[in-house]
Amino acid sequence: MNAVDTLRVSVTDRCNLRCVYCMPPEGIRGIPPGEILRYEEILRLVRIATALGIRKIRLTGGEPLVRRDITRLVSSIAAVEGILDCCLTTNGVLLKDLAGGLKRAGLDRVTVSMDSLRRERFEKITGHDLLHRVLEGIEAALAVGLAPVKINTVVMRGVNDDEIVDFSRLSVDRPIEVRFIERMPFGKRAQTRGCGLWEKEGIAGDEVRRRIESVFGPLEPASPAVPLPGPARLYRIPGSLGRIGLITPMTHPFCHACTRLRLTPAGRLRNCLFSDNEIDVRDRMRAGCGDEEIRDAFETAIRSKPRHTEPTFSANHKWMVEVGG
Numbered sequence: 001m002n003a004v005d006t007l008r009v010s011v012t013d014r015c016n017l018r019c020v021y022c023m024p025p026e027g028i029r030g031i032p033p034g035e036i037l038r039y040e041e042i043l044r045l046v047r048i049a050t051a052l053g054i055r056k057i058r059l060t061g062g063e064p065l066v067r068r069d070i071t072r073l074v075s076s077i078a079a080v081e082g083i084l085d086c087c088l089t090t091n092g093v094l095l096k097d098l099a100g101g102l103k104r105a106g107l108d109r110v111t112v113s114m115d116s117l118r119r120e121r122f123e124k125i126t127g128h129d130l131l132h133r134v135l136e137g138i139e140a141a142l143a144v145g146l147a148p149v150k151i152n153t154v155v156m157r158g159v160n161d162d163e164i165v166d167f168s169r170l171s172v173d174r175p176i177e178v179r180f181i182e183r184m185p186f187g188k189r190a191q192t193r194g195c196g197l198w199e200k201e202g203i204a205g206d207e208v209r210r211r212i213e214s215v216f217g218p219l220e221p222a223s224p225a226v227p228l229p230g231p232a233r234l235y236r237i238p239g240s241l242g243r244i245g246l247i248t249p250m251t252h253p254f255c256h257a258c259t260r261l262r263l264t265p266a267g268r269l270r271n272c273l274f275s276d277n278e279i280d281v282r283d284r285m286r287a288g289c290g291d292e293e294i295r296d297a298f299e300t301a302i303r304s305k306p307r308h309t310e311p312t313f314s315a316n317h318k319w320m321v322e323v324g325g
């Protein structure tokens with residue numbers, strides 16, 4: 001099995017958008033504030049994790065930028081010895097004002113999620129008319145050097161698949177990595193391949209690639225620009241500054257190569273996005289456990305990482321916003 005080198009830390013389950021694929025239409029109940037990990041607790045866990053080989057921290061959520069004083073957390077994590085890469089995934093709505101401070105705090109990069117370049121469609125997918133804010137956020141990130149900026153786009157047939165070429169074009173003149181993600185069927189409509197939501201709205205990464213190549217010609221393989229790259233298969237439109245990534249959990253699952261551990265906002269270690277097995281570390285910390293006992297919990301989570309070969313979805317599966325994407 002691959003060594004675990006990445007901890008995805010979900011700092012909140014709250015969000016200022018309501019993306020259709022990420023949470024149920026009625027929203028989620030939300031974790032009471034007292035149950036959310038405090039920054040000092042997160043920092044302690046990061047220190048323990050680095051001693052076990054974690055080198056990359058990705059802050060996520062919910063929307064990490066809605067958590068108060070997130071820059072303070074970034075600066076403490078970036079200063080931890082052993083962390084090579086500290087990055088953050090955001091919907092970009094609050095990024096314009098925070099980009100400079102995050103960069104100064106030591107953030108290496110951002111990934112911005114954006115599923116449409118068209119105002120009304122963006123509103124339909126996210127429930128908010130805020131595309132302009134996301135675009136300003138991306139500009140701010142590029143301006144302060146949070147590069148390469150990655151853009152995550154979940155491709156949905158009949159919803160935004162006619163924008164694949166427009167999104168790809170963003171990678172031509174600027175150091176932007178556009179990553180097309182296969183939609184995963186979470187929530188009550190969750191079903192495995194072979195029925196339902198994936199069949200209706202899913203678009204395989206290979207089809208995305210064919211559509212890009214029908215306009216720009218054959219894509220070239222590209223190598224990652226960052227240490228400890230993630231699961232995207234990377235390409236480049238010949239002569240372009242940026243990259244195109246295909247993230248294909250449905251058609252080319254990458255479970256066998258997974259090197260990640262997740263920490264939920266309520267302080268549970270989760271060793272697989274698709275399994276609801278979690279190990280609590282918050283209550284251990286709050287009960288006064290020493291670092292050794294917490295380290296044991298990490299070791300158990302790492303050792304028991306599932307060895308399945310493809311994702312599984314069930315109707316009870318938590319939504320992405322709850323787990324931390």
Ligand code: SAM
Pocket residue numbers: 015021022060061062063064089090091111112113152153154181182183184185186320321324325
């Ligand atoms: N709020 C931040 C954002 O939107 O970037 C961070 C959290 S979000 C859960 C992290 C990533 O998960 C986003 O890029 C989002 O598009 C992706 N995501 C959420 N639900 C998904 C689904 N059902 N299938 C594929 N990707 C999903």
Ligand code: SF4
Pocket residue numbers: 015016017018019022023061062063090091113320321
């Ligand atoms: Fe919020 Fe990100 Fe989920 Fe959209 S994808 S609802 S922005 S957490």
